[in-house]
Amino acid sequence: xxxxxxxxxxxxxxxxxxxxxxxxxxxxxxxxxxxxxxxxxxxxxxxxxxxxxxxxxxxxxxxxxxxxxxxxxxxxxxxxxxxxxxxxxxxxxxxxxxxxxxxxxxxxxxxxxxxxxxxxxxxxxxxxxxxxxxxxxxxxxxxxxxxxxxxxxxxxxxxxxxxxxxxxxxxxxxxxxxxxxxxxxxxxxxxxxxxxxxxxxxxxxxxxxxxxxxxxxxxxxxxxxxxxxxxxxxxxxxxxxxxxxxxxxxxxxxxxxxxxxxxxxxxxxxxxxxxxxxxxxxxxxxxxxxxxxxxxxxxxxxxxxxxxxxxxxxxxxxxxxxxxxxxxxxxxxxxxxxxxxxx
Amino acid sequence: xxxxxxxxxxxxxxxxxxxxxxxxxxxxxxxxxxxxxxxxxxxxxxxxxxxxxxxxxxxxxxxxxxxxxxxxxxxxxxxxxxxxxxxxxxxxxxxxxxxxxxxxxxxxxxxxxxxxxxxxxxxxxxxxxxxxxxxxxxxxxxxxxxxxxxxxxxxxxxxxxxxxxxxxxxxxxxxxxxxxxxxxxxxxxxxxxxxxxxxxxxxxxxxxxxxxxxxxxxxxxxxxxxxxxxxxxxxxxxxxxxxxxxxxxxxxxxxxxxxxxxxxxxxxxxxxxxxxxxxxxxxxxxxxxxxxxxxxxxxxxxxxxxxxxxxxxxxxxxxxxxxxxxxxxxxxxxxxxxxxxxxxxxx
Numbered sequence: 001x002x003x004x005x006x007x008x009x010x011x012x013x014x015x016x017x018x019x020x021x022x023x024x025x026x027x028x029x030x031x032x033x034x035x036x037x038x039x040x041x042x043x044x045x046x047x048x049x050x051x052x053x054x055x056x057x058x059x060x061x062x063x064x065x066x067x068x069x070x071x072x073x074x075x076x077x078x079x080x081x082x083x084x085x086x087x088x089x090x091x092x093x094x095x096x097x098x099x100x101x102x103x104x105x106x107x108x109x110x111x112x113x114x115x116x117x118x119x120x121x122x123x124x125x126x127x128x129x130x131x132x133x134x135x136x137x138x139x140x141x142x143x144x145x146x147x148x149x150x151x152x153x154x155x156x157x158x159x160x161x162x163x164x165x166x167x168x169x170x171x172x173x174x175x176x177x178x179x180x181x182x183x184x185x186x187x188x189x190x191x192x193x194x195x196x197x198x199x200x201x202x203x204x205x206x207x208x209x210x211x212x213x214x215x216x217x218x219x220x221x222x223x224x225x226x227x228x229x230x231x232x233x234x235x236x237x238x239x240x241x242x243x244x245x246x247x248x249x250x251x252x253x254x255x256x257x258x259x260x261x262x263x264x265x266x267x268x269x270x271x272x273x274x275x276x277x278x279x280x281x282x283x284x285x286x287x288x289x290x291x292x293x294x295x296x297x298x299x300x301x302x303x304x305x306x307x308x309x310x311x312x313x314x315x316x317x318x319x320x321x322x323x324x325x326x327x328x329x330x331x332x333x334x335x336x337x338x339x340x341x342x343x
Numbered sequence: 344x345x346x347x348x349x350x351x352x353x354x355x356x357x358x359x360x361x362x363x364x365x366x367x368x369x370x371x372x373x374x375x376x377x378x379x380x381x382x383x384x385x386x387x388x389x390x391x392x393x394x395x396x397x398x399x400x401x402x403x404x405x406x407x408x409x410x411x412x413x414x415x416x417x418x419x420x421x422x423x424x425x426x427x428x429x430x431x432x433x434x435x436x437x438x439x440x441x442x443x444x445x446x447x448x449x450x451x452x453x454x455x456x457x458x459x460x461x462x463x464x465x466x467x468x469x470x471x472x473x474x475x476x477x478x479x480x481x482x483x484x485x486x487x488x489x490x491x492x493x494x495x496x497x498x499x500x501x502x503x504x505x506x507x508x509x510x511x512x513x514x515x516x517x518x519x520x521x522x523x524x525x526x527x528x529x530x531x532x533x534x535x536x537x538x539x540x541x542x543x544x545x546x547x548x549x550x551x552x553x554x555x556x557x558x559x560x561x562x563x564x565x566x567x568x569x570x571x572x573x574x575x576x577x578x579x580x581x582x583x584x585x586x587x588x589x590x591x592x593x594x595x596x597x598x599x600x601x602x603x604x605x606x607x608x609x610x611x612x613x614x615x616x617x618x619x620x621x622x623x624x625x626x627x628x629x630x631x632x633x634x635x636x637x638x639x640x641x642x643x644x645x646x647x648x649x650x651x652x653x654x655x656x657x658x659x660x661x662x663x664x665x666x667x668x669x670x671x672x673x674x675x676x677x678x679x680x681x682x683x684x685x686x687x688x689x690x
Contacts, residue, residue, distance in 0.1 A: 025493070051493050052493075056520070057516065057519060057520060057523070059512075059513075059516035059519070059520070061482070061512060061513050061516060062482040062485075062512070062513045062515075062516025062517050062519075062520060063482070063516070063520070064482070065479065065480075065481070065482025065483045065485070065486060065513060065517065066482045066483075066485050066486035066489060066517070066520060067486060068482075068483050068486055069482065069483035069484055069485060069486020069487040069488070069489065069490070069500075070486040070487070070489050070490045070493075071486070072471060072483065072486070072487055072490075073486060073487040073488075073489070073490025073491060073494075073498075074490050074494060075489075075490045075493060075494075077486075092476060092479055092513075093479065093482070093513075096474070096476050096479055097474065097476070097479055097480070097483060101472065102680055102681065102682070102683060103457060103680045103681050104454065104457060104458050104462050104472075105454045105457070105458055105462060105464040105472055106452070106453070106454035106455035106456075106457050106458065106464070106680060107455065107679065107680030107683075108454075108464065108466055109466060109471070109472075110683040141681055142681060142682075144682070159688075160685075160688055163685065163686055163688065164685045164686075165682075165683040165684075165685060166682045166683055166685065188688070189688035190688065191685075191687075191688050192685070
């Protein structure tokens with residue numbers, strides 16, 4: 001095992017996949033420039049050539065269609081978007097074509113396409129550089145969806161996505177890029193459909209994904225100081241979802257707080273709350289609570305931005321409230337990363 | 344740019360580009376058009392019986408485009424189309440039994456009854472798929488052409504779309520990218536005069552759609568789509584250019600939609616139509632025009648036509664009988680084919 005950043009884990013997985021499979025190609029705005037999508041595609045164009053690693057026109061819809069066609073034509077495209085928000089322009093292609101191609105044509109063809117997109121947060125990313133589109137992709141059958149949290153997830157799931165014959169949407173988080181974690185020396189694919197228990201505890205289940213899992217772990221540390229043991233459960237793979245691990249945890253603790261990187265309405269937190277209501281209602285000792293972005297447009301100004309996002313402090317407050325503990329003014333550092341912008 | 348002046352969709356016959364062909368090829372073009380015409384007439388006739396319980400977008404009057412385009416292609420070349428896809432499916436060599444079974448929602452259909460009329464597919468003959476989102480499939484064809492180029496393949500890709508698709512952003516994005524990368528793709532705009540009930544001139548200031556290619560670096564031309572021999576000639580030249588590595592081409596074929604946008608009927612009296620259209624359309628009926636030309640130049644006889652009519656009718660009857668006898672999909676199969684099974688990767 002070795003300790004690497006999330007970005008280097010993505011880079012290692014991509015390099016290895018390109019070495020091992022000559023049909024893998026990388027496309028997207030800026031994949032071959034000096035910034036290389038926060039370093040995750042660094043020097044790939046030098047190693048593999050411009051026919052396998054290429055910049056695209058700023059045309060997310062058309063280029064997603066091109067990626068789908070390239071996949072049908074025998075390539076394995078990895079299409080990268082430096083901000084998730086840009087994918088609204090590509091939803092027609094992803095949801096009307098990529099997601100439907102196999103079923104709509106009677107299972108005769110598959111679309112082995114990987115779409116990577118990065119969620120922005122903090123340092124004034126604002127209204128259109130901060131969104132997190134997992135629920136859009138989850139809503140429409142036909143695309144696999146995962147949100148890698150650790151370097152290990154990032155490496156393993158990217159490899160798994162590239163090997164998968166179906167369209168896969170990998171949602172990365174900008175604040176995770178700097179964080180380090182252990183990965184195997186030789187990158188290994190890890191399967192979709194696994195929920196990860198990040199920390200065990202008996203008093204409350206925190207289901208939290210992506211960067212929110214990091215915040216939930218910080219919250220769990222604080223809560224243990226109050227004698228409250230939180231179990232942190234990370235549904236890394238959203239489609240397909242490992243429901244059993246979530247349900248087992250709720251059956252053990254009897255309390256659930258869901259924390260998502262996006263809005264709560266019709267989102268992952270709504271889905272998981274519904275799952276628990278349908279399948280583990282009897283084990284609940286308290287109402288399910290949900291945390292996500294506030295139901296408004298993401299602001300830039302620091303005090304507003306802080307009020308907009310859930311973080312360790314709000315998670316702690318929610319859990320204390322849920323347990324009927326006195327709400328204290330818990331001081332928790334704002335984020336778990338050293339990210340200072342600009343992008 | 345090569346542009347042959349036309350008088351709208353109803354240019355008189357006789358194009359410079361007429362293909363040099365043998366009698367056998369000429370007959371093949373005619374028979375393919377006849378097959379499409381009779382199949383769609385059969386569909387329109389049976390539609391009130393509700394055996395086809397999904398929308399149909401007929402291409403009667405437009406057969407010259409599908410046939411001229413597909414017969415210019417080789418067996419490994421690929422075609423992408425739209426919801427008005429019966430003609431393309433038949434012209435590219437799709438199986439008639441599987442077509443009717445698909446229309447009837449049977450498990451023996453070309454998409455196992457999951458696609459229906461709007462999503463015909465026949466990868467075994469190079470028809471990769473038809474989409475019901477206007478213009479959406481254009482960049483997919485470009486991506487396939489990109490794969491062909493990256494792989495060093497000789498495979499050429501054609502995408503057929505209507506004039507309405509030229510309103511959409513992805514049309515321009517796709518033509519731009521194909522030009523940028525000099526990809527082996529031919530954009531075929533089948534201009535049938537109406538996007539649903541709207542004329543091109545009501546949606547574009549610059550209504551000569553083929554000219555959009557030139558501004559993006561792709562040679563464009565406009566041709567009479569009702570003259571199947573001209574369509575074939577134009578396509579053969581475009582195909583040769585693309586295979587020589589000249590980059591993508593855009594061809595606008597002018598034709599005319601005889602039927603309503605969706606459904607089995609005609610709607611010639613509706614106010615969106617020019618009342619003279621139907622008379623002109625009949626005069627330039629691609630099937631009649633081809634018949635006239637073949638009678639003039641070859642020894643096409645009534646007997647031979649009657650024989651072909653009999654053949655087509657027999658094939659249609661057999662296809663319908665096959666479809667009727669085929670089972671519906673099992674409801675238990677609802678979730679099949681959503682995903683292909685992924686390779687195992689341990690835990």
